[in-house]
Amino acid sequence: MLLGDSGVGKTCFLIQFKDGAFLSGTFLATVGIDFRNKVVTVDGLKVKLQIWDTAGQERFRSVTHAYYRDAQALLLLYDITSKTSFDNIRAWLTEVHEFAHKDVVIMLLGNKCDITSGRVVRTEDGESLAKDYGIPFMETSAKTGVNVELAFMAIAKELKQRSSSPDDRKFQIYEYIESQKKKSSCCGFL
Numbered sequence: 300m301l302l303g304d305s306g307v308g309k310t311c312f313l314i315q316f317k318d319g320a321f322l323s324g325t326f327l328a329t330v331g332i333d334f335r336n337k338v339v340t341v342d343g344l345k346v347k348l349q350i351w352d353t354a355g356q357e358r359f360r361s362v363t364h365a366y367y368r369d370a371q372a373l374l375l376l377y378d379i380t381s382k383t384s385f386d387n388i389r390a391w392l393t394e395v396h397e398f399a400h401k402d403v404v405i406m407l408l409g410n411k412c413d414i415t416s417g418r419v420v421r422t423e424d425g426e427s428l429a430k431d432y433g434i435p436f437m438e439t440s441a442k443t444g445v446n447v448e449l450a451f452m453a454i455a456k457e458l459k460q461r462s463s464s465p466d467d468r469k470f471q472i473y474e475y476i477e478s479q480k481k482k483s484s485c486c487g488f489l
């Protein structure tokens with residue numbers, strides 16, 4: 300399930316993953332909740348991801364709360380060009396702890412890292428916040444696709460690991476992300 304303030308790029312993030320496309324130009328805010336499926340191969344096994352895209356606008360909050368408890372993973376997005384969206388992450392995490400399952404996998408994503416001139420949230424601030432909450436973090440771009448697949452694949456691998464052998468922690472999400480991720484500049488890396 301994708302969460303975060305309105306306009307941080309949740310719908311674009313999902314469309315980039317699903318179709319490899321970016322919808323530029325007009326911004327159509329999500330109304331309520333929507334979902335898309337994508338089948339991915341995880342360690343030779345086909346896994347169907349059902350990804351829920353939520354409306355970030357406050358007025359839809361009661362609708363989206365109802366879906367939290369069924370989510371196995373939450374991708375919490377902010378926009379690196381919006382300090383407000385970053386500051387609101389703590390409030391989002393409070394809601395998550397109130398409404399979601401206690402074992403839910405949570406990941407923090409600083410989206411729109413393709414925008415260099417408008418950046419107001421430093422990479423270190425995202426890292427530090429994620430560390431405070433003990434959750435994995437990376438910067439992403441729904442526009443260029445940077446780290447989009449990685450975010451979903453890391454979640455898929457973690458969920459597969461949990462369902463197949465919960466006590467055998469062979470897969471380490473932090474190590475996997477660190478070994479795979481592209482840095483926030485979205486260029487000149489890897």
Ligand SMILES: Nc1nc2c(ncn2[C@@H]2O[C@H](COP(=O)(O)OP(=O)(O)OP(=O)(O)O)[C@@H](O)[C@H]2O)c(=O)[nH]1
Binds near residue numbers: 303307310356
């Ligand atoms: N440059 C850039 N623009 C982005 C990126 N992701 C989204 N956008 C733009 O940001 C705006 C909002 O994107 P959406 O995906 O609709 O935002 P949302 O979080 O789904 O918004 P709600 O549905 O209201 O919750 C659109 O104009 C997108 O084109 C990105 O990674 N880079």
